[in-house]
Amino acid sequence: DAGVIQSPRHEVTEMGQEVTLRCKPISGHNSLFWYRQTMMRGLELLIYFNNNVPIDDSGMPEDRFSAKMPNASFSTLKIQPSEPRDSAVYFCASSPGGFPKSPLHFGNGTRLTVT
């Protein structure tokens, strides 16, 4: 089991640039989640998918953020244009489903720094 794979591990970019974060969930997991973690706000749920369909994107902070899941093995989170306040660690997590008992399996995260 390779676990949830995220790339890149670190991203440093300048304000105004487009940033794309990538995630490969665990094979067979049908739910995928994007979280953002900061010291001030902790882990915030941005969006989650079930069977590749976005279920709840109410946590997406604004229109600059978008997420896609074109197939069961890949998802992206895009920020365009990026701003310094977007600096955080972004985690992708997957779950085998079977609400409500399935725990989340987290990737190693992408540390984003926007200067």
Next chain:
Amino acid sequence: QKEVEQNSGPLSVPEGAIASLNCTYSDRGSQSFFWYRQYSGKSPELIMSIYSNGDKEDGRFTAQLNKASQYVSLLIRDSQPSDSATYLCAVNGGYQKVTFGTGTKLQVIP
């Protein structure tokens, strides 16, 4: 009111003591509850899950749930320095929407 609340700590306990971590949640319809441990610079990892009122024990860890009081706790017996981490309470409020508290930092003093 935050959906999931935890004391940020730090909670300091001597090695070998019992560490008690607490969490309250606002959604009465929540059905499953989790404790994750996060070491500095690492991702959260699941240590306990609990779904019904009462206690659930796993090794040195005991999770306690009281749905009437909307309260979840985690006890760590015989605390070790390797237990020093941030502990995150997570609540599944429905349809896989999992909300996390901001975490309690635990320091176990040798």
